[in-house]
Amino acid sequence: MRRYRAARRDPGLAVLEGFHALKHALRFGAAVLEAVAADPEELDGLAAELAPDLAGSLTGRVSPVGPEALARLVPQAPRTGVVAIARRPAVDVAAVLADERPAPVVLLEDPRTMGNMGACVRVAAAADAAGVLTTGHNDPWHPDALRGAAGLHFALPVAAVEELPGSDRPLVAIDPGGEGLRPRDLPPGAILAFGAERHGLSAALLDRAEARLGIPMRPGVSSLNLATSVAAVLFAQRLCPSPSPSKR
Ligand SMILES: C[S@@+](CC[C@H](N)C(=O)[O-])C[C@H]1O[C@@H](n2cnc3c(N)ncnc32)[C@H](O)[C@@H]1O
Known part of the structure; x- marks a missing residue:
């Protein structure tokens, strides 16, 4: 929980809330440092349905966490039950x-x-x-x-x-x-x-x-x-x- 709280204030990191944020981050080459989901299997199903290009890339990357613990990581738990931390790309x-x-x-x-x-x-x-x-x-x-x-x-x-x-x-x-x-x-x-x-x-x-x-x-x-x-x-x-x- 401390890592997710700290990441919200860290100018080098980005907190991704929900499947679509994680999907686009992965699709556009983000360095995703960690991801947790209430039900990683359900997440795989969602990926197969909504982002088949990423279906394989979620497996093994997302750790399971109970729904109560997930709800404590972010102010409003996403309905898709996944949150992640990625590195922000440097912008010139x-x-x-x-x-x-x-x-x-x-x-x-x-x-x-x-x-x-x-x-x-x-x-x-x-x-x-x-x-x-x-x-x-x-x-x-x-x-x-x-x-x-x-x-x-x-x-x-x-x-x-x-x-x-x-x-x-x-x-x-x-x-x-x-x-x-x-x-x-x-x-x-x-x-x-x-x-x-x-x-x-x-x-x-x-x-x-x-x-x-x-x-x-x-x-x-x-x-x-x-x-x-x-x-x-x-x-x-x-x-x-x-x-x-x-x-x-
Ligand atoms: C909600 S508007 C700001 C309203 C403000 N009272 C004003 O008169 O500019 C926010 C921004 O959206 C853009 N915007 C909204 N409606 C627009 C319109 N009809 N034409 C051009 N820009 C618009 C402008 O850049 C504006 O500064």
Whole structure:
């Protein structure tokens, strides 16, 4: 129990709660240090059904633990009855920003809700973004964010930065007050900046951005949820890419 408690506060470790988090961690090459399950056999069955590519790789890796003991390891025991500890991969933020592929980088400015952060990472991974960077006090690798992302932090670089470093990527503010977004106008390789749940983007970031774009909404609706807006913009761009050359 002490190891799981300590791992929650260790910036080098990630606590994985539930089958889907463990599945994605393994699938995307995480170094899983230990895993415990209330019923390892049931877990094997789940893997055979939901992740046949990993069916063999769980056997022998997961130690059995009673359901009461499992419930004490994490604040809310996952229904799939498995928790694990993995090593967080080191992220080279300069390399993420220098990546020449046209994939965007998602910047979350001071996000407040762990579940929202996780949902943003999940959709960024699904849309094959180049990375997710966050500013502010909240750790994007917090176990609740990992749970919200179903462990997809291991599928792309995810890191907290004190502030956004300079780069030659265009910085685009995604803001409800911005000019109506047309997906084809999103520049390739942009940093797409999204604001905090309550206050939106800071004046400093809006000033620094070279464009300010809004997702058109029906009159009377103030804004979308943070993760929903990240999903809308990333998939608008993915489904309708800019006609400019594929390299930045
Ligand atoms: C819940 S919203 C913040 C609402 C805040 N009161 C505001 O006006 O910006 C959180 C973030 O989601 C994004 N967002 C939500 N709805 C949006 C929209 N219709 N157009 C562009 N961005 C949006 C923005 O990045 C925003 O900062």
